[in-house]
Amino acid sequence: MKIIDGGVCAAKGFKASGVYCGIKKPKSDNLNPNYVHKNDLGMILSDEICNTAAVYTTNKVKGAPIVVTKRNLEKTNGKSRAVIVNSKNANTCNADGEEKAEKMCAVAAKELGIEPEEVVVASTGVIGQILPIEPIERGIGPLVKALSYSGNGEAAAAIMTTDTVKKEYAVEFELGSKTCKIGGMAKGSGMIHPNMATTLNFITTDAAISVPVLQKALGEVVKITYNCLSIDGDTSTNDMVCLMANGLAGNGEITDCGKDYEIFKAALYEVMMHLTRMLAKDGEGAGKLIECFCGGCPDEDCAIKIAKSVIHSTLLKCMIFGEDANCGRILCAVGYTDADFDINKISVELKSEFGAIKVCENGLVLPFSEEKAAEILKSDEIQLYIDLHQGDGHATAWGCDMTYDYIKINGDYRT
Amino acid sequence: MKIIDGGVCAAKGFKASGVYCGIKKPKSDNLNPNYVHKNDLGMILSDEICNTAAVYTTNKVKGAPIVVTKRNLEKTNGKSRAVIVNSKNANTCNADGEEKAEKMCAVAAKELGIEPEEVVVASTGVIGQILPIEPIERGIGPLVKALSYSGNGEAAAAIMTTDTVKKEYAVEFELGSKTCKIGGMAKGSGMIHPNMATTLNFITTDAAISVPVLQKALGEVVKITYNCLSIDGDTSTNDMVCLMANGLAGNGEITDCGKDYEIFKAALYEVMMHLTRMLAKDGEGAGKLIECFCGGCPDEDCAIKIAKSVIHSTLLKCMIFGEDANCGRILCAVGYTDADFDINKISVELKSEFGAIKVCENGLVLPFSEEKAAEILKSDEIQLYIDLHQGDGHATAWGCDMTYDYIKINGDYRT
Numbered sequence: 001m002k003i004i005d006g007g008v009c010a011a012k013g014f015k016a017s018g019v020y021c022g023i024k025k026p027k028s029d030n031l032n033p034n035y036v037h038k039n040d041l042g043m044i045l046s047d048e049i050c051n052t053a054a055v056y057t058t059n060k061v062k063g064a065p066i067v068v069t070k071r072n073l074e075k076t077n078g079k080s081r082a083v084i085v086n087s088k089n090a091n092t093c094n095a096d097g098e099e100k101a102e103k104m105c106a107v108a109a110k111e112l113g114i115e116p117e118e119v120v121v122a123s124t125g126v127i128g129q130i131l132p133i134e135p136i137e138r139g140i141g142p143l144v145k146a147l148s149y150s151g152n153g154e155a156a157a158a159i160m161t162t163d164t165v166k167k168e169y170a171v172e173f174e175l176g177s178k179t180c181k182i183g184g185m186a187k188g189s190g191m192i193h194p195n196m197a198t199t200l201n202f203i204t205t206d207a208a209i210s211v212p213v214l215q216k217a218l219g220e221v222v223k224i225t226y227n228c229l230s231i232d233g234d235t236s237t238n239d240m241v242c243l244m245a246n247g248l249a250g251n252g253e254i255t256d257c258g259k260d261y262e263i264f265k266a267a268l269y270e271v272m273m274h275l276t277r278m279l280a281k282d283g284e285g286a287g288k289l290i291e292c293f294c295g296g297c298p299d300e301d302c303a304i305k306i307a308k309s310v311i312h313s314t315l316l317k318c319m320i321f322g323e324d325a326n327c328g329r330i331l332c333a334v335g336y337t338d339a340d341f342d343i344n345k346i347s348v349e350l351k352s353e354f355g356a357i358k359v360c361e362n363g364l365v366l367p368f369s370e371e372k373a374a375e376i377l378k379s380d381e382i383q384l385y386i387d388l389h390q391g392d393g394h395a396t397a398w399g400c401d402m403t404y405d406y407i408k409i410n411g412d413y414r415t
Numbered sequence: 416m417k418i419i420d421g422g423v424c425a426a427k428g429f430k431a432s433g434v435y436c437g438i439k440k441p442k443s444d445n446l447n448p449n450y451v452h453k454n455d456l457g458m459i460l461s462d463e464i465c466n467t468a469a470v471y472t473t474n475k476v477k478g479a480p481i482v483v484t485k486r487n488l489e490k491t492n493g494k495s496r497a498v499i500v501n502s503k504n505a506n507t508c509n510a511d512g513e514e515k516a517e518k519m520c521a522v523a524a525k526e527l528g529i530e531p532e533e534v535v536v537a538s539t540g541v542i543g544q545i546l547p548i549e550p551i552e553r554g555i556g557p558l559v560k561a562l563s564y565s566g567n568g569e570a571a572a573a574i575m576t577t578d579t580v581k582k583e584y585a586v587e588f589e590l591g592s593k594t595c596k597i598g599g600m601a602k603g604s605g606m607i608h609p610n611m612a613t614t615l616n617f618i619t620t621d622a623a624i625s626v627p628v629l630q631k632a633l634g635e636v637v638k639i640t641y642n643c644l645s646i647d648g649d650t651s652t653n654d655m656v657c658l659m660a661n662g663l664a665g666n667g668e669i670t671d672c673g674k675d676y677e678i679f680k681a682a683l684y685e686v687m688m689h690l691t692r693m694l695a696k697d698g699e700g701a702g703k704l705i706e707c708f709c710g711g712c713p714d715e716d717c718a719i720k721i722a723k724s725v726i727h728s729t730l731l732k733c734m735i736f737g738e739d740a741n742c743g744r745i746l747c748a749v750g751y752t753d754a755d756f757d758i759n760k761i762s763v764e765l766k767s768e769f770g771a772i773k774v775c776e777n778g779l780v781l782p783f784s785e786e787k788a789a790e791i792l793k794s795d796e797i798q799l800y801i802d803l804h805q806g807d808g809h810a811t812a813w814g815c816d817m818t819y820d821y822i823k824i825n826g827d828y829r830t
Contacts, residue, residue, distance in 0.1 A: 058751070059747060059750040060751070060752070061746050061747055061749070061750030061758055062750075090743070092743065093743050093746050093779050094780065127741075127743020127746065127780065128742055128746070128780025129743075129780070236747065237746075237747050314729075314821075318821070318826045319826070321826045322822075328505070328541065328542020328543035331476050331508050332474060332542060332651065334475075334476070335474040335475040335476030335652060336474045336476075343475045363476070364508050365542065365544070404822055404823075407733050407737075407817055410729075410730055410733030411733045411734070411738075
């Protein structure tokens with residue numbers, strides 16, 4: 001497997017674009033220091049019809065675009081050609097939400113000469129404000145005109161809200177004699193919590209793979225990547241991961257869970273894990289990435305629960321921000337995890353590029369060098385290694401520290 | 416029912432005291448601007464043996480004092496005479512934790528001339544640091560000497576950690592021809608989340624009531640007061656509510672769930688609800704109290720879950736801090752509640768001393784006056800009224816906004 005450039009355009013036959021159509025304020029009017037790019041409308045188009053898998057937010061309040069995309073994919077039995085997505089307005093909790101989301105599909109389909117139900121639609125931004133459709137109607141011409149096999153960066157910029165950097169990742173891998181590619185883009189960076197989806201993610205591949213197997217692979221990989229990400233514990237209403245496979249790599253279509261499936265899934269994991277890591281590192285206001293590896297658990301589900309509990313602890317997040325090795329908080333967060341395990345064998349290690357130190361053993365906090373711990377915590381990527389010493393279950397969760405900037409961003413998000 | 420002074424000394428036959436013994440740094444050495452009182456060792460003593468009920472943290476990591484108190488109350492079948500409690504050090508996750516907690520009981524019992532198992536022991540503070548026993552041994556003489564029927568304030572000060580104000584509340588009520596009193600003290604103010612206990616609370620009453628009925632009343636009232644409190648989502652390892660009843664009011668002992676039980680429970684609710692509200696208002700770094708009333712639910716459990724989900728939302732907390740009526744976040748937090756209900760009938764009202772405004776109806780965000788909403792959010796006590804319009808279940812949860820100061824306090828808690 002090889003890391004390559006190109007994001008959602010890395011795989012054969014995928015074009016993308018992004019433009020500013022006027023849903024976001026013009027950059028000159030915006031006072032938010034985290035406001036970095038003016039694109040607010042993005043598109044992905046495949047040269048061929050794609051087998052498409054998707055997972056959606058578990059929130060009972062579902063954004064209108066979620067409802068419409070789900071319905072479209074049901075109508076087409078999981079086929080799509082294009083994605084249209086806007087940022088700044090979530091088109092959620094509005095009386096005319098579905099109508100507007102349908103309109104986005106219709107406008108895109110007309111300009112592309114495809115069917116409206118072949119369009120995946122997504123929105124991200126403020127909940128409960130009417131989506132202005134005129135900017136999208138005006139913007140669709142330029143957006144389609146801008147489509148190119150290297151337009152991935154412009155599309156990735158169009159989905160950014162409080163994100164400070166674009167998130168793209170792609171890999172190349174072999175299936176039989178064929179070279180396949182898989183690439184994606186994602187946006188965060190608040191209202192993110194592991195209960196499915198938690199963010200907008202679009203992944204494209206030229207591998208040939210049937211719809212049910214594609215959906216299975218997506219579900220399995222989401223569980224151990226995006227669903228192990230927590231920025232703030234809030235599960236958004238709009239989040240979606242959409243995976244499109246156009247088959248242009250020419251491999252024999254994957255229709256069962258054999259060897260090719262495992263190879264494909266490993267490549268998908270690589271892309272989604274790295275996007276997840278990027279989302280955590282660019283969490284709202286984040287100064288530091290926190291990766292929590294939890295091993296030695298009775299099973300994987302237990303490991304996932306513990307790793308997520310730790311990552312989600314506000315006190316742990318503040319401790320990492322403050323570079324203060326108050327390690328009892330790690331044990332505390334493990335202890336309130338709703339899972340069945342024995343706390344008394346647990347060991348914990350803090351790690352970073354600056355070293356490693358064991359801080360807990362047999363359920364007890366060890367005496368350790370505060371100086372060394374402080375040194376380790378100076379890094380902007382902190383690893384916690386938790387071992388329960390009672391089985392083979394393991395998992396990783398990703399999060400970030402809690403900073404003054406998170407509060408600043410979210411105390412006044414709408415301006 | 417009448418509000419009275421006296422905290423844990425309000426009820427007949429209860430003395431209390433608090434001293435500085437040297438576990439906390441002297442005030443002159445402390446740079447934390449939230450460090451307000453030097454007491455670090457507190458005591459409550461009843462003239463007569465008390466029927467005693469307690470509830471403890473649900474965290475798998477349990478502080479040594481929790482283990483020892485639980486064992487003591489089992490040995491005595493729920494009888495106790497005294498409480499000893501220290502702040503600054505949680506005596507948790509230490510190899511010698513139980514030994515030290517037993518020692519605290521022994522030292523107190525010897526000085527008081529009672530049995531060690533008649534002592535309730537509690538600690539709050541940093542997890543995973545060895546508790547120095549010498550200051551307690553030195554302090555026990557002065558502590559017992561200071562016991563008085565008006566020592567409640569000194570005891571309430573001794574349990575403070577990052578608390579900025581003492582929390583005490585007491586009421587007087589009638590049982591038959593007898594006047595009874597019930598009063599309490601509590602400490603917060605971080606690592607607080609509704610999964611039982613979540614804080615140290617000591618409540619005393621002179622009502623006569625049997626151990627099992629006392630325990631039942633405590634359990635029922637905890638469910639709708641302390642367990643509906645969230646400061647930061649972290650469930651501490653050390654938290655405990657302890658309720659002592661010495662019977663000196665002379666009422667006929669309450670041994671069943673009749674009319675007297677309901678009267679007693681109403682008084683207990685009054686005390687615990689007000690202490691809960693105080694804890695929320697003084698949450699770490701809190702600028703504003705948030706009270707979330709949730710009604711019209713299929714049942715009470717559903718109402719509790721929704722109210723807690725809203726109070727716990729980091730984004731909602733930031734929105735209240737920023738005085739920015741980004742009301743989609745309220746619907747979002749209701750929507751990810753793990754309970755069975757229909758989101759489509761929901762209405763939401765924002766209220767404070769400065770007015771009220773309906774912001775959501777039938778599951779949709781309404782157009783509303785931003786100026787009026789901003790005016791309402793200027794208050795330091797904000798009420799959210801959520802109505803699901805599908806039943807009679809209702810509940811209230813209490814929390815606070817998320818501020819820069821929370822992060823400041825918890826980024827560097829141990830110094």
